[in-house]
Amino acid sequence: MTITVQSIMQRHARGLFGAVTLALALTLFVPTFAWMTYEFGLPRNDLSHGWMVPFFSAMVIWLRRHELRQAFAAGRPDWRGIGLSVFGLALFWLGNRGGQMRFCHLALLLEVWSLPFALFGPRVARLMMFPAAFLVFTMPMGFLDFFTIRLRLITATASSMLLNGMGIPVVREGTALHALAGTGFNLDVADPCSGLRSLFAMTALTAAYAYLTVRGRLRQTLLFLLAVPLAVFGNTVRILSIAVVARFFGSEAATGFYHDYSGYVVFLVAVLLMVQAGHWIGRLPGFRLEALFNRDVSGCGAAPVAAPWRVRDRLRAGAVPLALALILVLQARLPLPAGDAADLMVPELPAAFGDYRGDIPLFCHNEQCLHRILRVTRPDGGEKLTCPKCGGPLFDRSLGEATVLPADTVIAKRLYSAASGADIEMSVVVSGRSRMSIHRPELCLPAQGFAMTRARTLSVSLPGRGPLSVRVVSVQKGTTRFILCYWFKNRERETSSHAVRILSDAWARSVHNRINRWVMFALTVNLPPDATAADDTVREAVADLYPQIRIGGA
Numbered sequence: 001m002t003i004t005v006q007s008i009m010q011r012h013a014r015g016l017f018g019a020v021t022l023a024l025a026l027t028l029f030v031p032t033f034a035w036m037t038y039e040f041g042l043p044r045n046d047l048s049h050g051w052m053v054p055f056f057s058a059m060v061i062w063l064r065r066h067e068l069r070q071a072f073a074a075g076r077p078d079w080r081g082i083g084l085s086v087f088g089l090a091l092f093w094l095g096n097r098g099g100q101m102r103f104c105h106l107a108l109l110l111e112v113w114s115l116p117f118a119l120f121g122p123r124v125a126r127l128m129m130f131p132a133a134f135l136v137f138t139m140p141m142g143f144l145d146f147f148t149i150r151l152r153l154i155t156a157t158a159s160s161m162l163l164n165g166m167g168i169p170v171v172r173e174g175t176a177l178h179a180l181a182g183t184g185f186n187l188d189v190a191d192p193c194s195g196l197r198s199l200f201a202m203t204a205l206t207a208a209y210a211y212l213t214v215r216g217r218l219r220q221t222l223l224f225l226l227a228v229p230l231a232v233f234g235n236t237v238r239i240l241s242i243a244v245v246a247r248f249f250g251s252e253a254a255t256g257f258y259h260d261y262s263g264y265v266v267f268l269v270a271v272l273l274m275v276q277a278g279h280w281i282g283r284l285p286g287f288r289l290e291a292l293f294n295r296d297v298s299g300c301g302a303a304p305v306a307a308p309w310r311v312r313d314r315l316r317a318g319a320v321p322l323a324l325a326l327i328l329v330l331q332a333r334l335p336l337p338a339g340d341a342a343d344l345m346v347p348e349l350p351a352a353f354g355d356y357r358g359d360i361p362l363f364c365h366n367e368q369c370l371h372r373i374l375r376v377t378r379p380d381g382g383e384k385l386t387c388p389k390c391g392g393p394l395f396d397r398s399l400g401e402a403t404v405l406p407a408d409t410v411i412a413k414r415l416y417s418a419a420s421g422a423d424i425e426m427s428v429v430v431s432g433r434s435r436m437s438i439h440r441p442e443l444c445l446p447a448q449g450f451a452m453t454r455a456r457t458l459s460v461s462l463p464g465r466g467p468l469s470v471r472v473v474s475v476q477k478g479t480t481r482f483i484l485c486y487w488f489k490n491r492e493r494e495t496s497s498h499a500v501r502i503l504s505d506a507w508a509r510s511v512h513n514r515i516n517r518w519v520m521f522a523l524t525v526n527l528p529p530d531a532t533a534a535d536d537t538v539r540e541a542v543a544d545l546y547p548q549i550r551i552g553g554a
Contacts, residue, residue: 075120077316098506234270356416408432
């Protein structure tokens with residue numbers, strides 16, 4: 001019996017280790033797959049193309065199946081791949097225990113490439129490089145929201161130049177286009193028209209087209225880099241066509257049926273340009289470095305020779321499924337992270353500072369009313385205030401905050417006004433167990449129709465301590481303009497960086513099994529976004545307010 005088992009292990013070790021590793025990996029990443037499918041369905045992510053990405057990666061693997069079979073048959077475990085796989089599992093642990101599914105998503109992409117590398121060596125890794133890298137297009141790109149306003153401005157500028165060149169006089173004001181002749185029309189290149197949606201899909205399509213039709217890595221890279229200008233140009237054609245329809249058939253015709261379906265024009269134009277660009281790039285003369293980048297992906301011209309795994313190969317390969325099994329066991333056995341035991345309560349914000357006097361906003365939750373009133377003092381426990389419009393009860397948070405934020409989130413707000421007419425709204429949010437209590441403001445502003453025109457980090461000098469770093473974002477929506485300033489704090493750290501807060505929180509949850517309670521401080525200043533005046537106002541307001549805000553235990 002021993003001889004039979006040894007014979008089976010010698011002959012089928014690659015298949016056995018590969019099957020066990022695949023089964024463990026699929027089990028481990030089931031929650032990640034569920035999260036990905038959820039993200040694909042969210043309109044704000046523009047990931048409708050994400051469903052097709054894994055199928056294309058699978059198709060590439062199928063097309064190269066003969067090369068892969070040869071590489072698998074001759075492959076041996078590689079310590080470099082094992083190291084990358086362990087790093088990916090550490091990233092997964094950080095994301096899973098820390099509640100950051102994007103880390104788990106990154107870990108999944110890394111494991112798709114590093115697990116074959118770990119078990120079967122560099123030949124397989126080279127063949128798996130593109131199908132694994134192509135899965136990047138399944139990731140949500142919400143961090144690119146800030147570039148929406150740039151794309152809007154580029155599209156509006158190009159459209160106004162082309163329209164004037166065609167004899168249709170228009171004037172551009174920001175992202176808006178106003179006709180100067182005929183029946184007239186007014187168009188605004190809003191966020192959905194910025195081209196960001198088509199940009200995500202276009203880059204994925206261009207990468208796939210370049211891989212299948214263009215020979216040579218440099219040529220493929222050149223075509224892929226053209227995806228961004230192609231998407232921008234296609235979107236400009238869309239805005240241009242809408243303006244032409246408005247000029248000759250009226251605004252109603254342009255902003256109705258044609259506007260809703262003209263998005264197909266964007267993609268059709270961009271795809272045709274991509275095909276033509278691929279044809280031109282394919283005819284370019286050879287590059288000097290082409291041989292360096294276009295080597296045989298198998299590593300050499302001859303087919304690799306198959307050989308059974310030795311004992312040390314099986315020992316190395318065993319480290320991979322062992323690490324996967326260990327993560328699964330630890331996930332099942334370890335208790336959930338414990339919350340911060342400290343009773344962090346938000347006190348009343350100062351009633352005044354500098355030239356400003358503050359009131360406490362209270363909100364009606366009747367969806368047909370949503371009225372807001374201001375009070376000098378917060379109502380005590382026995383005082384029941386009602387809405388003067390509908391008679392419903394009033395609350396210390398808006399209906400949206402009460403609906404979206406976890407119940408253990410603590411919020412304090414005041415609206416400060418000065419005799420000059422300037423308003424500053426201060427809000428302090430203390431998180432509960434869920435990380436959903438606090439989120440990056442740049443994420444929700446575009447969803448509310450606001451455009452972020454500028455973002456920067458300011459240093460505010462404070463007496464008796466080092467400078468405080470705050471994040472400042474200039475925001476606009478039509479004629480409404482304001483400045484948003486925020487920073488974060490917990491028991492151990494103070495930062496204006498959302499990334500630092502996320503990493504620190506994930507580390508505390510995954511390594512120390514502790515949930516830190518974070519406090520987010522946010523100021524909204526309704527001054528025009530003049531850089532000097534706005535920054536000075538923010539510095540003065542933060543310097544005056546900071547010493548007066550007390551967070552118990554923080």
